Amino acid sequence: MIFVTVGTQKFQFNRLLEKVDRMAGEGRVGEEVLMQTGASDYVPKSCAYQDFYDRARFGELVERCSVLITHGGTGTIVEAVKRGKKIIAVPRLASYGEHVDDHQLQLLKRFHEMNLIFACMDPEELPQMLGEIRNHRFDAWRSNTEAFVAAIDEDIRSMFGI
Secondary structure (H helix, E strand, C coil): EEEECCCCCCCCCCHEEEEEEEHHHCCCCCCCEEEEEECCCCCCCEEECCEEEEEEEEHHHHHHHHHHEECCCCCHHHHHHHHCCCEEEECHHHHHCCCCCCHHHHHHHHHHHCCEEEECHHHHHHHHHHHEEEECCCCCCCCCHHHHHHHHHHHHHHHHHH
């Protein structure tokens, strides 16, 4: 099962949901897709969905999925990486009204460089990434919280010129 989650913030992420739903409808996914649609107003036609899942159910879906397709939310990504999940993360972009800024670009780039996820900067790349991720070996999560937080903090500060 593929689990798609767009987080719990007030922003829509129709662009991601629509692309995955279209792929599922065209038979290009190869397995069941469940979506957590959050504040998005796109209504999936080919995938089972729910606006929000409670914490326990969300954890079950992350644990059960073969691939997690998600927004660039650090909490979701870290939770899934710790569980050894294969992750494709797509950044929310301000230009589409998906967030107030583009900080998720830097976060995903960093996770990708660490070989923990596939960073998908354009949802049109999802079919190719979905094919590649099944045979990709990601690095295991190493709990190095202080160094990781410092690296992310450095990226954010440089992005905003702080």
